Amino acid sequence: MIPLSVPNFEGNELKYASDAVGQGWVSTGGAYVSRMEDMLSEYTSSYAVACQSGTSALHMALYDLGIKYGDMVLVPTLTFIAAVNPVTYVGAEPVFMDCDDSLCIDPDKIDEFCMTECKYDGQNLVHTKSGKKVKAIIVVHVFGNLADMEKIMDIADRYNLSVVEDATEALGSRFEYGRYKGRIAGTIGDYGALSFNGNKIITTGGGGAVLSKDKDRAMHIKYLSTQAKDDPHFYIHNEIGFNYRMTNVQAAIGCAQMEELEEFISRKNKNHQIYLELLEGADFGYILPFRDNIRSNKWFYSLVINRVKCPLDIKTYIDDLSKEGIETRPIWGLIGEQKPYQKCVSYKIEKAKYYSERIINLPCSTNITKDQIEETVGKMKKCLKIAENCQ
Ligand SMILES: Cc1ncc(COP(=O)(O)O)c(C=O)c1O
Structure with a gap:
């Protein structure tokens, strides 16, 4: 895995x-x-x-x-x-x-x-x-x-x-x-x-x-x-x-x-760049960019799935990737919709809903290898395409 x-x-x-x-x-x-x-x-x-x-x-x-x-x-x-x-x-x-x-x-x-x-x-x-x-x-x-x-x-x-x-x-x-x-x-x-x-x-x-x-x-x-x-x-x-x-x-x-923090940040940045390059032009989604002109620690990588090409429930893609040995996860359920908070005020929630229905987080450990990233992207292409072709 x-x-x-x-x-x-x-x-x-x-x-x-x-x-x-x-x-x-x-x-x-x-x-x-x-x-x-x-x-x-x-x-x-x-x-x-x-x-x-x-x-x-x-x-x-x-x-x-x-x-x-x-x-x-x-x-x-x-x-x-x-x-x-x-x-x-x-x-x-x-x-x-x-x-x-x-x-x-x-x-x-x-x-x-x-x-x-x-x-x-x-x-x-x-x-x-x-x-x-x-x-x-x-x-x-x-x-x-x-x-x-x-x-x-x-x-x-x-x-x-x-x-x-x-x-x-x-x-x-x-x-x-x-x-x-x-x-x-x-x-x-x-x-x-x-x-x-x-x-x-x-x-x-x-x-x-x-x-x-x-x-x-x-x-x-x-x-x-x-x-x-x-x-x-x-x-x-x-x-x-x-x-x-x-x-x-x-x-x-x-x-x-x-003592290792800066090295970890450097690896996170390099690995993010590898994902960006490998996924350039993919029709099933894109890697969410970080804000311009910041030095980000790039802690987590988010794939924003194209829901027109990949309309199945996000769980399907996550399960298929898991069967292929790739651990991913969905972004959080909106907190204002969780049981303890449903009665609280939520103000004009639009983008949060949009992204929560589209994002999966990809493997991003600091010790992930380039080969493993390539394997992840290869399996993503397979799983997300299969689902697309099923439609
Ligand atoms: C956004 C955010 N806030 C708070 C926490 C809570 O941190 P901890 O798990 O150390 O209590 C986490 C992570 O777990 C988090 O991602």
């Missing part, structure tokens, strides 16, 4: 993890956690707090922003559900927004929603129908692409909204143009969230981090993630904290992965 996305442990992972175990530092104390934070801080030019998952990073960001029961948060409908659930954890309500052709949240639709569905009193943006305050936007940088942060930050400034960047899929992606030239995903809004889950560009098994440009904010997140201990010896707690700190064993693996 050529897998969709598997971790790559070609570096010092085993050495550092054994070292952590050998030293007996396996929980949330230990030098690797601070080292991982230092490496992330240096890489992103921001303050980084290591935690247990991308989900916990998003939870703490929203909690620290004071988002609470009765508030609304604008979120993408085309994303993994973990980007949205933390809104519910803090008692607030998500409002589902469409994507643009980058698959990231569409700033023009956000703007339109704020203008037509809300009223701004100079301090608060109030959703007219429900009377609830819209407090923040969660931006997901989908598959390593970058959302249109200039427009999003302008809207946030205009309506006094906080911005949390879910950069879980985009570690290392950065703008090469405009106002945010040189800025890495997750360092533009109030907070950024990273994930180091097994399929991400680097992994710690499970893990994540919060990024912030503001040292005090980052330190407060660290305090919250370690049970809000005001005095570590006498158990004094002045706030309600979480047990969300990354462990030393996870961080040991993470430090080794950070």
Whole structure:
């Protein structure tokens, strides 16, 4: 089987993890956690707090922003559900927004929603129908692409909204143009969230981090993630904290992965280019481009299927490819249509639906070989053509 996305442990992972175990530092104390934070801080030019998952990073960001029961948060409908659930954890309500052709949240639709569905009193943006305050936007940088942060930050400034960047899929992606030239995903809004889950560009098994440009904010997140201990010896707690700190064993693996991050990004870029070349002119679909003038980590590759040529259910193609030994996956079901969120507001969802019915993600591990990519494309041609000829 050529897998969709598997971790790559070609570096010092085993050495550092054994070292952590050998030293007996396996929980949330230990030098690797601070080292991982230092490496992330240096890489992103921001303050980084290591935690247990991308989900916990998003939870703490929203909690620290004071988002609470009765508030609304604008979120993408085309994303993994973990980007949205933390809104519910803090008692607030998500409002589902469409994507643009980058698959990231569409700033023009956000703007339109704020203008037509809300009223701004100079301090608060109030959703007219429900009377609830819209407090923040969660931006997901989908598959390593970058959302249109200039427009999003302008809207946030205009309506006094906080911005949390879910950069879980985009570690290392950065703008090469405009106002945010040189800025890495997750360092533009109030907070950024990273994930180091097994399929991400680097992994710690499970893990994540919060990024912030503001040292005090980052330190407060660290305090919250370690049970809000005001005095570590006498158990004094002045706030309600979480047990969300990354462990030393996870961080040991993470430090080794950070050493390889740029190499992984380079391989992801090269492999993306190979797919582009092999699929040029294919009539059954095309590889979705990343935004121009950015350095993307190209974490995931998306084939947009031509539904006129290939009208069968996407599952058919995925199953046929699987029988041929190629693991692919569909893009997510829209979150606004999932059972827990069906009663929430979804605003003019068009492109998200279009892409969710057309995209399959292709094998993209950093250790995939050129031969395996060629094999994948050959099998895709076979499976997608067979289905086409069946019609
Ligand atoms: C967009 C997005 N947000 C959040 C998460 C959650 O990260 P984690 O699995 O580390 O909790 C993921 C990935 O799993 C993701 O893809």
